[in-house]
Amino acid sequence: MLIGVPKEIKNHEYRVGLTPAGVRELVAHGHQVMVEKQAGTAIGFTDDQYQSAGARMVDTAAEIFARSEMIIKVKEPQPVEYMQLRPGQILYTYLHLAPDPEQTKGLVESGAICIAYETVTDIRGGLPLLAPxxxxxxxxxxxxxxxxxxxxxxxxxxxxxxxxxxxxxxxxxxxxxxxxxxxxxxxxxxxxxxxxxxxxxxxxxxxxxxxxxxxxxxxxxxxxxxxxxxxxxxxxxxxxxxxxxxxxxxxxxxxxxxxxxxxxxxxxxxxxxxxxxxxxxxxxxxxxxxxxxxxxxxxNMPGGVARTSTVALTNATLAFALAIAEKGVKRALLEDGHLKNGLNVCCGKVTYEAVARDLGYEY
Ligand code: NAD
Missing domain, CATH: 3.40.50.720 (NAD(P)-binding Rossmann-like Domain)
Structure with missing residues (x-):
């Protein structure tokens, strides 16, 4: 699978969707990873480190949004980002949609498959991608x-x-x-x-x-x-x-x-x-x-220690990212109910009950 990691653009957000170690794991499994130049520089993950891990560094986020099958991020996409999503493309990141009708509308209109870290569950009823x-x-x-x-x-x-x-x-x-x-x-x-x-x-x-x-x-x-x-x-x-x-x-x-x-x-x-x-x-x-x-x-306390937070986040998100890349998103979601709980928007529909209820979408 072709995976893309854009540089975060939200104000004072220095975290990044994948560490170089995370890139290396995906590449070792036969996937391709594109990372936007300077995505991790502010927290000491240099372009050279990403490149050594097997990433291809690209100049613009536009290239990542245009070509990737799955986009891995940290924060919810900003308008300029969700406008570039396309039908069937996978977005894997924090979304927090319930209080955000504009973003929800943007994601619904994009036709993308949007998995929210914060609603993925685990066997003990916890939220493993929120816990770190x-x-x-x-x-x-x-x-x-x-x-x-x-x-x-x-x-x-x-x-x-x-x-x-x-x-x-x-x-x-x-x-x-x-x-x-x-x-x-x-x-x-x-x-x-x-x-x-x-x-x-x-x-x-x-x-x-x-x-x-x-x-x-x-x-x-x-x-x-x-x-x-x-x-x-x-x-x-x-x-x-x-x-x-x-x-x-x-x-x-x-x-x-x-x-x-x-x-x-x-x-x-x-x-x-x-x-x-x-x-x-x-x-x-x-x-x-x-x-x-x-x-x-x-x-946004974790943003203050963005390097530690990035490593902790990749540790938690990587196994699911690998499963999606290996099996394809449909099979990965069907085989893992906990990952499926993360699916908030899919192909033009809100697929998470609480978000649909709060924002008046059909569920
Ligand atoms: P958690 O569900 O693991 O723990 C919450 C605990 O609060 C539970 O044990 C629950 O029994 C207890 N509780 C509920 N009502 C109570 C009451 N009246 N008196 C005493 N205890 C009560 O949740 P968490 O992951 O520890 O998150 C706690 C809060 O921190 C959440 O609001 C979360 O969103 C927030 N958080 C904020 C930041 C930040 O940057 N500010 C970062 C991460 C988490």
Whole structure:
């Protein structure tokens, strides 16, 4: 199969659809890969590395869109990109169509076969192509919190790990899923005192077993959250109710319970945020202060560590890309229901129920 990887064009997006290692695997299986020149340069994947891996470097995205049978990307296609898609061409990338009627219309009109990373499932009911970005965001949340606590950043001046003779800082994590557990693991690694709150008792049991009690667990109630706000130096918001806006677990009124200079990191901001006072920020200006509490609410955290995120994403997407290339998209989808769950738009139709329902398409 002829596979194409264009350079991402969304503002401040430095990730790329395939690493050189990913290209090499596809080429070793007898496929051809075209990569747009400079696609990975910003994160240290040079054109030479892609070429050594077997890619053919091309000057323009137009050439990739015109010739590839499958296009592998990271972010949803921008208008200038989806206008170039053609009937039967495969698009394999994040799409997030439900809140995006214009893109959905563009993809429907293109006649392309569009597989969204975020709705591919696995045998345990997880989202394997979304999980790597949650892992990245969870781990990054702790870095963001630790930095925001520094005095020069307007923080309380607490070192999360403490030192001998000085108590460590306290980190509270709301939601013990993929983001939450990765944030907690980093906090524990730093030597902080860590508590995770979740609504799922089985999940809390699992965490208690896995960490031998070194991470404290609490059932998530208003009482428990309020008690944590009084002692926390950093609170990480990592809850998710699938398909719904994040619940507002910390109201503005509750901020007065917190210590001055403490930090809220709202990773759930891409679902509207789980703190009432959250609004989305960018890597250029990641924080703001409300009632003496620093808020970090970057909606696209993995983009800040684009190199690690690119490698993690290719690790997760490559096996499906290989299956599509080896078997052809029709057989690959028929043989793997989990990959088929990723099919959002196919040959002029919306094929994902929630998107069709939200945007008024026939399903
Ligand atoms: P997940 O499904 O793995 O975990 C969510 C957890 O929240 C579950 O364990 C669930 O039981 C728990 N939960 C639900 N309601 C709760 C409540 N009221 N109190 C406590 N816990 C509750 O989800 P995830 O992959 O960890 O993602 C978490 C959030 O992070 C999502 O909103 C996701 O979109 C977001 N995210 C953001 C970025 C970013 O760049 N900002 C990156 C990746 C993920």
């Amino acid at each position: 970005m949650s892992e990245v965001a969870g781990r990054m949340a702790l870095q963001a919190a630790a930095r925001a606590l520094e005095k020069s950043q307007g923080g309380s001046g607490v070192l999360l790990g403490g030192v001998p003779g000085v108590a460590p800082g306290h980190v509270t994590v709301l939601g013990g899923g993929v983001v939450g557990i990765n944030a907690a693991r980093m906090a524990m690694g730093l030597g902080a005192d860590v508590t995770i709150l979740d609504k799922s008792l089985p999940r809390l049991k699992e965490i208690d077993n896995d960490f031998d009690g070194r991470i404290k667990t609490l059932y998530s109630t208003r009482d428990a959250i309020e008690a944590q706000l009084k002692v926390a130096d950093a609170v990480i918001g990592a809850v998710l109710i699938p398909g719904a806006a994040a619940p507002k677990l910390v109201t503005r009124d509750m901020l007065k319970l917190m210590k001055p200079g403490s930090v809220l990191v709202d990773v759930a901001i891409d679902q509207g945020g789980c703190f009432e006072t959250s609004h989305a920020t960018t890597h250029q200006e990641p924080t703001y202060v409300v009632d003496g509490v620093t808020h970090y609410c970057v909606a």
